[in-house]
Amino acid sequence: MALSTSPSSRHTSRRASFAVVLAIELWERFGYYGMQAVLLLFMVQHLGVEDTQANLLMGAFAAMTYALPALGGWLGDRVLGSRRAMLLGAMTLTGGYALLALATTRHELLTFAMAIIATANGLFKPNAANLVRRIYHGDDAELDAAFTLYYMAVNVGSTVSTLLTPWLQDRFGPAAAFGACAAGVFLGLCFYALRRAHLASVGSVPDFRPVPMARYGAVLLGIAAAIGGLSLLLQHGPLARDAVWAAAALVLLCWTMMYLRAAPTDRPGLRLAYLLSLQGMSYFVFYQQMATSLTLFALRAVRGAFTLGGVTLFSMSAGQFQALNPIWIMLASPVLALLYHRLAQSGRDLSIAQKFTVGFGLVTVAFIIWWLAALAGGAGRVTPWVMVLAYGTLSLGELLVGGLGLAVIARYVPAPVSAFMMGSYFLAVGVAMYVGSMMANLAAAGGNAAASGAMAGAGLYAGLFLRLAEAAGGITVLFALLLPLARKWDRQHLVAHPLPGA
Template identity: 20%
Template sequence: MTDTTIPASEKSFLGHPRGLVICFLTEMWERFSYYGMRGLLLLYLTQHFLFSDERSNVIYGAYIALVYIMSIVGGVLSDKYLGQRKAVTFGAILLVAGHFGMAFEGQGSRETLITQAGNYEVQAEGRDNRRQLFLDYDGESRRVIFRSTHYAMLGDQRLLPIGEDGTGDYEVQRRARSFIQNICALANLGCAGPEPETTLYLNGVSYHIDETADGMIVEMDGQKIALSEHSETDILLLADATTAAAPDTSAPVAVFADGTFSTEVEQQKLYVNILYISLALIIAGVGFLKPNISTIVGDLYPEGDPRRDGGFTLFYMGINLGSFLATWTCGILGIVYGWAWGFGAAGLGMLFGLVVFQYGQPWLDGKAEPPSREKLREKVFGIITVETACYASALGIIGVSIALLMNAGIVNTLAMITGIGMFVALIGYSIVRLKGAARTRMWAAVYFAVAQIPFWSLFEQAGSSLTLVTSRLVDTNIFGWNVPTPVFQSLNAGFIFLFAPVVAWLWLWLAKRGWEPSTPVKFAIGVFGAGLGYLVLVGGMSGTGAAALTPVFFIFAIYWIHTISELMLSPVGLSAMTKLAPASLVGLFMAAWFVYSGLGNAMSGVIAAAAGAETVGGQIIDVADAKSNYIQVFSSIGYIGMLIGFLMLLIAPLVKRWMAEANVEERPLSTDSVGHN
């Protein structure tokens, strides 16, 4: 970096160009609106619109994938025609419209309980884990409680049901492999050690169970008998509809037995369409604003200005501040007072950001203007100018986004095809056009772009499956306050505030001693940590009864592990990308980073969909079954994430050689996840 003289005429704030204040506040309010809405979105889809868990998670994955992928369009149009100032203004307007559109919720979807005794409309009060279901039964408003019982069958003999606390006349216990044995099994290394065991405890006597392709076989009195597990779900209608969260089950009840009910959902099409349009407006708005506000920050500093890294650090502090404040304000308002309050607060935050950016235009000192004003005034079709055409392109983004959100299942496939096509194109270019160190450095850049996929597919469960688990299966009561689920998403930003300086200091301390890990090693640690976080949560969920709530400590633990992992991966990864890519392709590689981020986010929706549970009125029917499924899915992705991280660690020396790392100086660690936030 060459020293430059800071212009004496520059108007500054705390030693930085005063335009940084405008960018800081604009981005803070934009992230406030984005994360405020994100914290409520899954609960809104499952509880207000009564989408299934699978459908809700796929929509969520498609939405966050499109946010990243569509940013490419906004970045290209601003570079070639609009300039960053106009693009940010237009994006902010779209975001205000989208967030306020989310506040138009309607009356919500209607769900009908169909039973042999008749059809009953399910009514709901409250949101999140405060939600209670009611229906009119025999002229009384009765609260609906789902009671699940689990039992085993030995031959044609039914054993008595197991209790909700995991005890009873029988109990089936499974001992899984140890962590090391699971890793060995996944890698097909043939490690020695005891195989998983399943044991039946019946009337105080234990019986070994063989799990075969035909099911579970238990040997009793010299005879092999097939064992199968079943569950029933009863609907208990409490006569006292005002019963608190822990109902008095001794109150008069009516019971609909298992197999005698089904449900039917009727949605308000108008408001479902408003939902899709609002999400599409937000996708387009982020696409125009997000890549360009960061570019403005860079343009505020002359080439080689030593203040640049400090300026970006302050800028990214605004991102995390907006995220932290949003999940407390929008999250609490949306859960306690109503969805419209939460989404309306997000829209109001973005409106503040738009006003600040417009008011602060003079502070940008002419930066971020269009490359050519004459070009913007050129006619492209009739009276339509280039500038008008750029704005009109948002209609195409919105239309495509609506279509993809309504058919969200195909987004993952499209993102995969795009990712493979881009990978082939980049590698092909490196082979045909580059030689020597330039070629291998480009390979390293492609590696970092692709290697982020598993991390984001696991990390982004925070807004989907992890949100639903927290709401449904975690004891969120802290010091007597039932904490709204969206508030827990503030832990990521809070931990970044606390630990980013510590991690930055750690790298400096290690670097002075020659011990600092290389960028590929940091990447591997990040992916490994993303998987490890889920195994910690699984440990907490498995340590309680079949239908018992998980201690909230384990939610703090997984967010902390994921935040530290994020600091290992995202800032250094994007920094390395900008330094490794050929100078003529830096813009293309930034687009590649967003494409592969989007692919990871799309895959996160698929993973979350696999962890879904059967619901009525947005509430799970069988707590034990849902908990078991979450444990199974989280265990799988945890081990897979750790295995991928381990394999990345093995190839790290090769990637380091590709980088020619002695000539690549890493940017100091910022207090934000550049690639994610």
């Protein structure tokens, strides 16, 4: 009996439990990012959807995908249990990707399949992360290391799939690409089935109680209603747009009410959280370009062959360029972590507000690179090395901005409302991604490829990239000017809520 409760035994048990969640997360991300790499190209190249309509459909889909985890997290915490909700989400995702493969011949199923995937992601995403938190509850050092590996699994899965699925689409058709996404999640479910005993003692409170069949029925009915409603929104662009703006108004209303009800000692932290959340949210306007304008830019204006000294090293298709983002994330993460450590040791650690400002400066540089390349390319195509350089700069900006959004909430928002704030933050991110799709349409104002003059080459995108660079530059300057105010609110927050041991 002593062996079962020893530190080494607990450590081994935690690692085994974590490995199960890590594996299913890796395969789930394989499916999601593989789908994202080819979905826009499928709509534009195979269905003949106009650029403007395809961009906005991707934006509405992204908004829904980011909004629903708040509801999925509530179902995991209060109704089904995190373990059950994660499993239900993974099974539903498998069906969604399979239906997407079927939609390649039955096009009327496209928005229905997308609605299933968005709903299933809302079930899976928050509950898989919650299981990791529960596995390492009470051990902050191990939890930090676990989430580092967890984040790496996300990037490994996305890198492999964004290289594989465009190749499958080019060689065997879109059905094979979407089928691979379904197969990936199914493999994760198979691994879970074989190793589920390691998660038997992990979960939220409802996981350890029987769920009445009536409650299961109500949950399934609610999921079906959500899928039907989302499918309707995706089919009707104006409805989706109105829903996104209503969500934005709801976020602002919730944040206002939260601030008015907060204790005076909590308000400086909330002000800083709102300020930084708006900046973090704004990053996703630029992030959304990867799945929209940058993919179309790669399709129509970037040479696929990477050459050095006249020798072709390798080639990438339009969808595969999205893999540059997770590749750069994996390469830059340990370097950035080392830099943070050394700055902290020397007493020069950057505040989150400073990191955000530097991050947006890098986003600005990335789109300046794309703008200059588009200008130079004119009516022709540009070298793919431009994509490597600009994606690297944009991804480093992501690590400084996008990766710290939840850290802001954890640090500055009162604990009783932090979960609600995280849900509203994800909803705000979804709104930002829809705005990003609207921005992408600046390079697709005339509709489809032929009508919009897309054959004009790289120059078509110069105006869009310039506007994005100007917007990112303006945000950088604005938040640099607000740094003194951010420092003031941070000091006021620390006075009211001193750190342990301070």
